[in-house]
Amino acid sequence: xxxxxxxxxxxxxxxSLTAAVLGVTLSLGxxxxxxxxxxxxxxxxxxxxxxxxxxxxxxxxxxxxxxRLSDGKFKVKGFANASLGNEMQMQNALxxxxxxxxxxxxxxxxxxxxxxxxxxxxxxxxxxEVADKVYDGKVGQELLDGLQAQGLVGLVYWENGFxxxxxxxxxxxxxxxxxxxxxxxxxxxxxxxxxxxxxxxxIPMAFSELFTALETGAVDGQENPYTTIQSSKFxxxxxxxxxxxxxxxPWVMLISKSFWDKLSDDEKAIVKQxxxxxxxxxxxxxxxxxxxxxxxxxxxMQVNDxxxxxxxxxxxxxxxxxxxxxxxxxxxxxxxxxxxxDEAKQQVN
Numbered sequence: 001x002x003x004x005x006x007x008x009x010x011x012x013x014x015x016s017l018t019a020a021v022l023g024v025t026l027s028l029g030x031x032x033x034x035x036x037x038x039x040x041x042x043x044x045x046x047x048x049x050x051x052x053x054x055x056x057x058x059x060x061x062x063x064x065x066x067x068r069l070s071d072g073k074f075k076v077k078g079f080a081n082a083s084l085g086n087e088m089q090m091q092n093a094l095x096x097x098x099x100x101x102x103x104x105x106x107x108x109x110x111x112x113x114x115x116x117x118x119x120x121x122x123x124x125x126x127x128x129e130v131a132d133k134v135y136d137g138k139v140g141q142e143l144l145d146g147l148q149a150q151g152l153v154g155l156v157y158w159e160n161g162f163x164x165x166x167x168x169x170x171x172x173x174x175x176x177x178x179x180x181x182x183x184x185x186x187x188x189x190x191x192x193x194x195x196x197x198x199x200x201x202x203i204p205m206a207f208s209e210l211f212t213a214l215e216t217g218a219v220d221g222q223e224n225p226y227t228t229i230q231s232s233k234f235x236x237x238x239x240x241x242x243x244x245x246x247x248x249x250p251w252v253m254l255i256s257k258s259f260w261d262k263l264s265d266d267e268k269a270i271v272k273q274x275x276x277x278x279x280x281x282x283x284x285x286x287x288x289x290x291x292x293x294x295x296x297x298x299x300x301m302q303v304n305d306x307x308x309x310x311x312x313x314x315x316x317x318x319x320x321x322x323x324x325x326x327x328x329x330x331x332x333x334x335x336x337x338x339x340x341x342d343e344a345k346q347q348v349n
Contacts, residue, residue, distance in 0.1 A: 167221025
């Protein structure tokens, strides 16, 4: 059942997006005019979070957009809670043509294209609006384009949000408080290096296994955005949340290339338009829900800020990781990323 917060926020976002949707009606009409040539398509769309999460709400929005733009010929079915498998399994299913679409963390693509590791570099962004411009710009698009050689088509980036730490042992008020904390991290070597360097015992684990691991004490803590912490009910098995904002985390919408290649140009145009519209919807929903989730979590957990001096110590550790990763990911790519961030900051500020 949907939470009141989720329903209220979704309605607000839908209302605020109405004008924007009307603004593109004419261009969409050009696509819709070809609806008679659009084939009936069944698309299985897998994702990791619950139907009531911001991810689930935004998948529903995408499904409705696909239905609207195709005059009902594109039938997208959402599969929540990793019911089609974890992100690695779904990626393989897309590559093999056994599944059509998915939403997943960019970090799970590192095994396919190591360059996606740049999005996990710590302390990159201070504002989500800066991240938007970088993801939607040249660097972000070049990485999406590169996936086609691996059997995937990258459509758009959604927002997961700033990641913060939770655990069941103690507040993380200084970096040394992480010593010995068994911290679940995404299956990405960079996260292992980062948190191990800060003193934690970093343990890679699929998201679908995380709640049980926290509940049984197999791990002490984890790091995720506010909305994920709330929607996944981690507050039931975690006492402390520390606001580190150490990484700004995106999701990426993927479609199977073998399926994509079967689509006509008009069908591809529909998918692209629905993807972009859902991206804008999801980002706005994400930011509104983040504020609401933080307020909720403060009622259920002990929440603390991290003093600036301690954050500086974390950034110093992070710089070592960034410098090491630059050699692995490509120094030219990392340089392009930081140039794009500087340009985006000038536009936003």
